[in-house]
Amino acid sequence: MSYLVILFFVVLYLLATFFFHIPALVALVYGVLSLSCFVAYAIDKSAAKGGRWRTSERTLLLLGLLCGWPGAVLAQQWLRHKSSKRSFRIAFWITVALNIGAFVYFSMHYAAPDIGTEVAPIEL
Numbered sequence: 001m002s003y004l005v006i007l008f009f010v011v012l013y014l015l016a017t018f019f020f021h022i023p024a025l026v027a028l029v030y031g032v033l034s035l036s037c038f039v040a041y042a043i044d045k046s047a048a049k050g051g052r053w054r055t056s057e058r059t060l061l062l063l064g065l066l067c068g069w070p071g072a073v074l075a076q077q078w079l080r081h082k083s084s085k086r087s088f089r090i091a092f093w094i095t096v097a098l099n100i101g102a103f104v105y106f107s108m109h110y111a112a113p114d115i116g117t118e119v120a121p122i123e124l
Helices: 002-020 024-050 057-078 086-110
Strands: none
Touching (some): 002 024, 002 057, 002 086, 024 057, 057 086
8 A cells, every 4th residue: 555655646746747837846855855764764774673773753754744755655665664663654644644735735826727727729
């Protein structure tokens, strides 16, 4: 199911880009923060194995909320980290829903909509 949420978001992003002209910077932000979040999970997993200082769950959740959740989903699946603690998973999916909701809201209210605009006829 986790991969389906990423796929759903990619489709949602592409639709928003088509209809609302979302700037490419948004994709860059999601990409950079997803990579950062994945790295944070990997560092925390390594620290857990080595008995070292851990990254707080609050920090991991915040990174996910701030557009890094696709990287967190991949880290949870590939690294098997933070994938079994029920309370964390619930909080995590709430942050994912909040992020997607914010993405939809900002796409619809602050982007340049193409819906309902007239298209000039193509002349041959």
